[in-house]
Amino acid sequence: MHFTGMNDTTYARVRDRIREDILTGVFAPGVRLVVAELVQRYGVSQMPIREALQQLQGEGLVSLLPQKGASVRKLDEHFISNMYDVRMAIETMLVRRSIEYMTESQICVLEQIQNDYEIAVESDKMSEALHLNEKFHSIINVTAHNPEAVKIIDQHWGLIDSLRSKFGFSNKRVKEIISDHRQIIEALKQRDVQLAATVTEKHVKEAKDDLILRMRTLTE
Structure with a gap:
């Protein structure tokens, strides 16, 4: 599901960059992915960050838990x-x-x-x-x-x-x-x-x- 008004190009670019940073070890397994910090790192608003994390959860790279936010899953x-x-x-x-x-x-x-x-x-x-x-x-x-x-x-x-x-x-x-x-x-x-x-x-x-x-x- 895409948010209304979402720029698919921005969303896809952010998703791909977060995925790359996970696979290259920038974000190690277990590390929390704080939306505010990701906004600063990738220079975008919260909306594409949140949508990218949802997609990466679907891929299995990210866990999203209520009250705990996102964290990197172990890719074994x-x-x-x-x-x-x-x-x-x-x-x-x-x-x-x-x-x-x-x-x-x-x-x-x-x-x-x-x-x-x-x-x-x-x-x-x-x-x-x-x-x-x-x-x-x-x-x-x-x-x-x-x-x-x-x-x-x-x-x-x-x-x-x-x-x-x-x-x-x-x-x-x-x-x-x-x-x-x-x-x-x-x-x-x-x-x-x-x-x-x-x-x-x-x-x-x-x-x-x-x-x-x-x-x-x-x-x-």
Whole structure:
């Protein structure tokens, strides 16, 4: 929910900066996030700060408690594993349902996005590749006509992209993404519900395992 009159650009900028400061350790786990102090730090009014904290609570980075305000949650392997397990269940369901509604023109769009994704990866354009990956999955998810499920998935995209920008991908994971995306497209073309679900479940599990391994390796 956005406050009336909220400048979405300001809100998103503040949210992204607070998230970055949490992930880079500026705000350690357990630290209270005082609105008045955040107003001074980021040079904005209270309104976008409060809305940003609400969004970050949805991502799981911030806890908001009555009378206590906001504090930074610990971002550990257990949290990452739980987040991806939820994604696995929901995305598998969405890809199954999307086949019923997926048009040939949408499949063509997915093929073009995948082509652009592979070019971005080859050119080492991480930010562009992350954006294209999100776009690829968003088309499939939205096509399933379950906005409540999509809302749950969408609330973590910013966090996942930030974590990937920080920890990167293994070479093995990049190859897996390309292979999995191609198999998902083929399953959609063939209207093969079981194959689409199997590959999607594998795709999310591999993403979880790779990110956790990257976090372990780069923080030890």
